[in-house]
Structure formats: C-alpha cells, structure tokens
Amino acid sequence: MSRAAALLPAFAMAALTFAVWVRMYVVRIGEMRRGRIHPQAVASSRQALERLGDTRASDNFRNLFELPVLFYLALVVAVLLERATDGFLLLAWAFVALRMVHSAIHCTYNRVMHRFAAYMASSVVLWAAWAWLAIPPP
Numbered sequence: 001m002s003r004a005a006a007l008l009p010a011f012a013m014a015a016l017t018f019a020v021w022v023r024m025y026v027v028r029i030g031e032m033r034r035g036r037i038h039p040q041a042v043a044s045s046r047q048a049l050e051r052l053g054d055t056r057a058s059d060n061f062r063n064l065f066e067l068p069v070l071f072y073l074a075l076v077v078a079v080l081l082e083r084a085t086d087g088f089l090l091l092a093w094a095f096v097a098l099r100m101v102h103s104a105i106h107c108t109y110n111r112v113m114h115r116f117a118a119y120m121a122s123s124v125v126l127w128a129a130w131a132w133l134a135i136p137p138p
Contacts, residue, residue: 007075009071012096016099035051060107064103071092
C-alpha cells in the first residue's frame with residue numbers, strides 16, 4: 001500500500017472538518033444577522049451560548065478535534081510502521097464513514113441516541129485500528 005493511499009482517509013476527515021466549519025459559519029452568521037447580534041456580543045463561548053440558539057454545527061466542529069486526533073495519529077503510526085495494510089485501511093475508511101454519519105446527525109436533526117450509536121461505532125472501529133497497530137504481525 002502506498003503512503004499516499006494510506007493517508008487518503010486523513011484527507012477525507014479534513015474535508016469533513018472543513019465542511020462542518022463552513023456550515024458552522026453559515027448558520028452562525030445567518031443567526032447573527034437575523035437576530036441583529038453584534039459580533040462582540042458573542043466574543044466568548046459563554047456569550048455565544050447565551051445568544052445563539054443553534055449550536056449543532058459548532059458543537060460538532062469541536063467534536064471533530066477530540067476523538068479524530070487519535071485517528072490522525074493512528075494513520076501516521078501505520079505509515080511509519082509500514083502497517084497500513086488493506087485491513088487497516090478498511091478500518092480507517094469505516095471510521096471516516098461513521099464520523100460522516102455522526103456529523104450529519106449532529107448538524108441536522110441531532111437525535112442523541114442516533115448520534116451516540118454512530119459515535120460508539122466509530123470509537124470501536126478506532127480501538128480496533130489501534131489494536132491492529134499494537135499487535136505485531138505474525
């Protein structure tokens with residue numbers, strides 16, 4: 001497996017993060033315009049929470065810098081250890097797909113148990129990827 005192919009899931013996760021970032025600002029700026037909220041009135045996260053009603057995209061954006069950090073590191077470790085096999089990449093792409101589902105739920109209808117199911121499934125996949133890296137090949 002080439003290094004470039006092994007890092008494609010990272011580019012996909014970055015694309016997801018950028019997409020959520022754009023959605024966050026579209027929603028936030030729209031809400032601020034409709035509510036005539038001055039930017040300084042939401043200078044802190046506390047102020048934003050008090051003034052802005054729709055925080056789904058911003059909550060998801062923050063979430064994309066939590067668990068996915070371990071995903072990015074796993075990809076780098078896999079490349080460095082030359083363990084980015086087809087099996088590992090299947091796990092990596094499964095993680096990306098599940099995080100896309102999680103983000104779609106979080107940024108739209110935001111049903112907690114649906115979102116949690118996607119989150120837990122992606123977590124299990126990430127644990128499996130790290131186990132893959134931790135257990136030496138035969």
